[in-house]
Structures are given as C-alpha cells and as structure tokens.
Amino acid sequence: MRFHSFFHKESSTFTYLVADNRSDEALLIDPVDEDVTRYLDYLRDSRLKLIVAIDTHVHADHITGLGKLRNLTQCVTQIGAESKMQCASARFSDGEALRVGTLDIRALYTPGHTDDSYSFVMPDRVFTGDTLLIGGTGRTDFQNGDPRAQYHSLFGKLLRLPEATLVYPGHDYRGNKVSTIGQERDYNPRLHVANEAEYVALMNALKLPTPKLMDIAVPANLGCGRH
Numbered sequence: 001m002r003f004h005s006f007f008h009k010e011s012s013t014f015t016y017l018v019a020d021n022r023s024d025e026a027l028l029i030d031p032v033d034e035d036v037t038r039y040l041d042y043l044r045d046s047r048l049k050l051i052v053a054i055d056t057h058v059h060a061d062h063i064t065g066l067g068k069l070r071n072l073t074q075c076v077t078q079i080g081a082e083s084k085m086q087c088a089s090a091r092f093s094d095g096e097a098l099r100v101g102t103l104d105i106r107a108l109y110t111p112g113h114t115d116d117s118y119s120f121v122m123p124d125r126v127f128t129g130d131t132l133l134i135g136g137t138g139r140t141d142f143q144n145g146d147p148r149a150q151y152h153s154l155f156g157k158l159l160r161l162p163e164a165t166l167v168y169p170g171h172d173y174r175g176n177k178v179s180t181i182g183q184e185r186d187y188n189p190r191l192h193v194a195n196e197a198e199y200v201a202l203m204n205a206l207k208l209p210t211p212k213l214m215d216i217a218v219p220a221n222l223g224c225g226r227h
C-alpha cells in the first residue's frame, strides 16, 4: 500500500491518499478544491491512477475538490448514503467495502459531527473525519450534528477498534499528524466522560464561533464544490 497525507493550511484539513501497489489505483479522502493541482502532480509523479475520491461528510470549512477531480480525472466521487450532496456519482453505506485495487477499506457510519459523517477503516488504521480528532472531537452544533449520536459513534464504534489502530483525523489545529485508538482513549479529554448525558452536556457547552466559510462552503459542497 502507498500512503500520503496533504495538509491544507487555511482550513487545517488533512487529505489522505491511499493506493494499491499492484493495480496503482488510488483513493483520495477529503480533497480540497484549492489543492487539486498538488494531488494531480503527486499522482502523476507516482504513476498512480485516481479512481475514487470521497468526502467523509459535507464540509463547512473548505470547498471540496470532488467536482474538480471528477472533471479532470473521471474518477468516481462518493459520499455517504445519508448525505444531501446530490452530485456525487455514487454512495457508500455502513459496512460497505470501497473498491480500490486490493485495498481493504470499509466505510463505517459515525454520525454526530454531521448526520452524514463516515470513518474509513483499514486493517492498521482509521480515517476518522471530524468524528474523532487528536485530543478532541468534531463540533456537533450545526449540519444536523447530534452529540448523542457522536457519543455512540465514538464509544460504540471507533473506540472498539484495536488500540494500536492508527488514527488519521480530518483536521488538526495543533501540529499533530497521527494518533492511535489507545492514545485517544487514554488522553483525549472529550472521551473522559462517565456517560452519554455528560458528553452531551460537554458538547452543548462549547459555544464555538461559526466557521468563516460556512455560508459559502456548505452550499458549494452540496454541489460537489460547484464544478
């Protein structure tokens, strides 16, 4: 397997590329519109063929690169079955395997940050989108976010993965790149709650400012970034 992560500074977004060595087929997770040229350069230099680009959820803080990538590479674009993004060429649902060469990658429905949030599980790692961040969890106060649902996604799904599983989040604002399920269980303050009610109270007390780009990004992203 080949793996590479890209970082979009303005929105602190991670975009992940995973590729199958045998078929040279590649998958991009959470591409950013402004960085599409970077991805295409990397794909060309590595002699990889992009066949699928996916979003973990409809983003509020950056414009998705799905539409531009589909136009430029004819890749398949995918989003969760629950999403209001109408323009994606296909959908995944809970438990579904994504087809990228011989890669073993499975969609795991982890709602809470939004009602269309997914994580992607591979044998040694998980891409957690904005459900589980390093030392944090994604806010639950817009886009049909729900702290109760997020509690169950975290404690009932993600924390049940083996503790050595590498955690690759959708964002990081403090310079971290990777964690593990065990580290997050032990050191993530958001996960040190006694029960669902405590988690809901913690999330509802956050009072975060609205993302700068939200009024532009959400409508654009429902149209795959409007390309």
Ligand SMILES: [Fe+2]
Pocket (backbone or CB within 6 Å): 057, 058, 059, 060, 061, 113, 130, 138
């Ligand atoms: Fe998000």
